[in-house]
Amino acid sequence: MPKKTSQHKLRQSRYSLFDQVEHQVAPRVLLVEFFNWPFMSIESRDADPLAVVVENGVVINASPQALKSGIKMGDKLRTAASAEPGLRVVSADMVDQDGLFAKIASVLERFSPLIEIVDLGICATTAKGPSRYFGGEERLALGVKEAMEDQIVKVFPGARELRSRAADPFAPGSIFSFGISIADGIFTAQIAARESLIVPPGESGSFLAPLSIKELPDYEIADTLYRLGVRSFGEFVDLDFNLVLERFGPRGALLHRMAAGLDTSSLEPSEIKEELVQKIELPDPLETASAVIFACKARVEEMLRRLLESGHLCQVMRVRLVSENGEESVRDWGARDGFSVQLLLERIRWQLEAWSTNSILAPSAGIEIVELRPQRIVSSLRVQLGLDGSERSSVAKVSQALSRVDAIVGKRSSIARIKGSRTPKGSVEMVPWQLHLFDLDEERERKSREASPWPGKMMSPSPAVCFDPEIEIVLSTIEGALVSVSANAVLLGDPCWISIRNTGRTARVLKWSSAWPMMERWWDPKDSIKVVRIQIVTDVLGALLVKSSGGKWFIEGSYD
Amino acid sequence: MGITEKSIGRISGLASPKFLARERYVELDGFWTEIFPLGRVQLGSVVLFEGALNSGVTSAVFEFLSAGGMRRRWIALVGFENLGFLAAFERGVDLGKVVSVPDPGRSLGQVVAVLIEAFPVVVIANPRFISFSQARNLVSRIRMNNSIMVVVQRDLYGVAGQIPAVGDSDNIAGPFEHGRSIGSGIANGDVGIDSRCVSAQGKERAAPLIVQRDPFLLRPGKGASNTRDRGFWPGSYDYLVKSSMAGFSGVDQGSGFIRECSLSLSVGSKRDGDRTKSVTILI
Numbered sequence: 001m002p003k004k005t006s007q008h009k010l011r012q013s014r015y016s017l018f019d020q021v022e023h024q025v026a027p028r029v030l031l032v033e034f035f036n037w038p039f040m041s042i043e044s045r046d047a048d049p050l051a052v053v054v055e056n057g058v059v060i061n062a063s064p065q066a067l068k069s070g071i072k073m074g075d076k077l078r079t080a081a082s083a084e085p086g087l088r089v090v091s092a093d094m095v096d097q098d099g100l101f102a103k104i105a106s107v108l109e110r111f112s113p114l115i116e117i118v119d120l121g122i123c124a125t126t127a128k129g130p131s132r133y134f135g136g137e138e139r140l141a142l143g144v145k146e147a148m149e150d151q152i153v154k155v156f157p158g159a160r161e162l163r164s165r166a167a168d169p170f171a172p173g174s175i176f177s178f179g180i181s182i183a184d185g186i187f188t189a190q191i192a193a194r195e196s197l198i199v200p201p202g203e204s205g206s207f208l209a210p211l212s213i214k215e216l217p218d219y220e221i222a223d224t225l226y227r228l229g230v231r232s233f234g235e236f237v238d239l240d241f242n243l244v245l246e247r248f249g250p251r252g253a254l255l256h257r258m259a260a261g262l263d264t265s266s267l268e269p270s271e272i273k274e275e276l277v278q279k280i281e282l283p284d285p286l287e288t289a290s291a292v293i294f295a296c297k298a299r300v301e302e303m304l305r306r307l308l309e310s311g312h313l314c315q316v317m318r319v320r321l322v323s324e325n326g327e328e329s330v331r332d333w334g335a336r337d338g339f340s341v342q343l344l345l346e347r348i349r350w351q352l353e354a355w356s357t358n359s360i361l362a363p364s365a366g367i368e369i370v371e372l373r374p375q376r377i378v379s380s381l382r383v384q385l386g387l388d389g390s391e392r393s394s395v396a397k398v399s400q401a402l403s404r405v406d407a408i409v410g411k412r413s414s415i416a417r418i419k420g421s422r423t424p425k426g427s428v429e430m431v432p433w434q435l436h437l438f439d440l441d442e443e444r445e446r447k448s449r450e451a452s453p454w455p456g457k458m459m460s461p462s463p464a465v466c467f468d469p470e471i472e473i474v475l476s477t478i479e480g481a482l483v484s485v486s487a488n489a490v491l492l493g494d495p496c497w498i499s500i501r502n503t504g505r506t507a508r509v510l511k512w513s514s515a516w517p518m519m520e521r522w523w524d525p526k527d528s529i530k531v532v533r534i535q536i537v538t539d540v541l542g543a544l545l546v547k548s549s550g551g552k553w554f555i556e557g558s559y560d
Numbered sequence: 561m562g563i564t565e566k567s568i569g570r571i572s573g574l575a576s577p578k579f580l581a582r583e584r585y586v587e588l589d590g591f592w593t594e595i596f597p598l599g600r601v602q603l604g605s606v607v608l609f610e611g612a613l614n615s616g617v618t619s620a621v622f623e624f625l626s627a628g629g630m631r632r633r634w635i636a637l638v639g640f641e642n643l644g645f646l647a648a649f650e651r652g653v654d655l656g657k658v659v660s661v662p663d664p665g666r667s668l669g670q671v672v673a674v675l676i677e678a679f680p681v682v683v684i685a686n687p688r689f690i691s692f693s694q695a696r697n698l699v700s701r702i703r704m705n706n707s708i709m710v711v712v713q714r715d716l717y718g719v720a721g722q723i724p725a726v727g728d729s730d731n732i733a734g735p736f737e738h739g740r741s742i743g744s745g746i747a748n749g750d751v752g753i754d755s756r757c758v759s760a761q762g763k764e765r766a767a768p769l770i771v772q773r774d775p776f777l778l779r780p781g782k783g784a785s786n787t788r789d790r791g792f793w794p795g796s797y798d799y800l801v802k803s804s805m806a807g808f809s810g811v812d813q814g815s816g817f818i819r820e821c822s823l824s825l826s827v828g829s830k831r832d833g834d835r836t837k838s839v840t841i842l843i
Binding site: 055057058076077078219223397398400401402404405408409411413414415416417418424427428430433459460461462463464465466467468491494511512513514516535537538540541542543557558559560 | 587614615616617618619622626631632634641642643644645646647648649650651652653654655656658659660661662663664665667670671674675677678679805808811812813814815816817818819820821
């Protein structure tokens, strides 16, 4: 374990007395982190899947096996998928869709009633009281480790299988491996969890000092510091606090304190004004999660709006559910960038589902009360301030601008959403910006549709321009005969010329692809139509996606 | 009272820059670092994308919007009616932060002015309907707000639009019925339509028309406005990205499918003495 140094004491003295007092009273935190949680949560019996988590076409997490095969974080999906044909791709939205982690984290409740889910795969609880009860921090950590392992083996068939073969499912590098740490504050505990360490009280500063500055939880500030020659946490802490505050604003000051081991975030509830607490008493006890979520929607929105208007964001929310018979489920949920309406409703749903499927503690009657109590509120500036101290484009600011634009144009601005479909055009749904509050059921259903396989889907790359309406063309052979498609989707004639109807514009076809037949709307006998698509490369119009439908040819898109 | 050391310190503190010049940039990554000066884009810049019809400009724009620090920014797309968002997604653009205003019509200048205030990146297709004075104002706003404006000089992104029956007539062809195009009426060039076009067909006067323009038309037809004829505010861009498509692989005479395309990109920057650097990539 790192030793406390005199230099560290000097560093601490730069902070106000309040900081030091806060540090001294900050509770010890026990934190459990599952390093490969996204891959554990996907439905797979494979103990070491070749899989990646993808967000907006970019790999944001890769399983140990995928990393071994050379896939890196930040790779584009196309690059990764072409390198590994058997790669399993998990959308970031789909990770832990069923709230499985809430069930795993509930193991901690056996040790302490107050648990916080910091992020998916990371949960924490206070360590001070339980460590005294269990006879020390080491014993507590050992107890949690054993309980967690039992729960994982119980829940995941892959882990069970490994254990039955006398292999250790939790060996380092395994997909089920996890780390447990005890330290001052969540940030230090999270760093310590990588090596499963117990950092003695007050030694966080010296423990963090050798860490690379790139580990700071703010990419932009870390990058700037690195470029300015600051390479480690220790060097960052050596900078004068007031200069850091002046230069990087409150966000930089917060990071400075964190780097010094004075992590102000804790599991202990800070003083929260009672008027911020939202107690939703349902008129009738409700038995399904969807009904409870629906009933809470408006109040949640109002609560978060009030917080935002007062310049605050809630990072930790305590959700208390009470059944008609008085049974209770209490859980703290975390969101580093503050809760959005959708995020909070989703967490409530997870808690409801985890509670109702608990074989011992499941409620015996419908839900009557939902109480939302913010546990950690921070100034929205802490999250939103830009590097130069100016306001970064926040959702509220963007939303305000778009409302003005909509008023000018008279139409709604929209955001593109990718959905499951076989065609490039069908795969995109334009959603009006104003739809902040998604219907969660619909959203969930949509995500499951996205995740479903789409046999016959057009392969990547997709056309960069998709015409709407499609452009009618004439596709002809070198002799001038029209190219048609046989009943079994074979081109009758080699395409040589295309000409756009009514304009006389022509282009020579240089190459063309295999035909890609598809039965569109096959479920509707009246509207179903057989479509054949081909890609053609022309001399002046570039590469085009054209389709034959009802005896006519149309340009559907351009690979511009 | 003489000037004390303390007061000098205070004055120098006031005079010192609030943030360093090097931070007024967006860092790029990948091949962009080879062609953009110092591998980054200065905030408050206009980046103009140009290319012929089959030049891969749209793909180049997608690659640009997903490069390095650009990816973390909110992006407003203005005037892109036909964009292939699936392709953008495949190339790594964060669609959750991309808002599209597909058809701003003649309010384009006003719309862009509003968006610049909130969005760090605003991408405009076909900046028609922007007068030179508006253009000057927009550029100064971009500089002031430290936003980045990306202009894509193409006619490919808007095919159909509801056109008010006013303005200058242009080469309208094709039959109209009840104020709407039937079949595949094609209007070349500018979108302004004179009501005479409608009356000439003996149909409803002054009714809005739905017309199709030839999406592959690069040159405007007769009667086009000066602004559009002369391109996007000549001289007002800071970076000029030119793109050309070298070829497609994977597809042949009736077999295979397009797998990759080879794209040649060159970037010229006024801030770098108009020097141009080029790169050829496979995307």
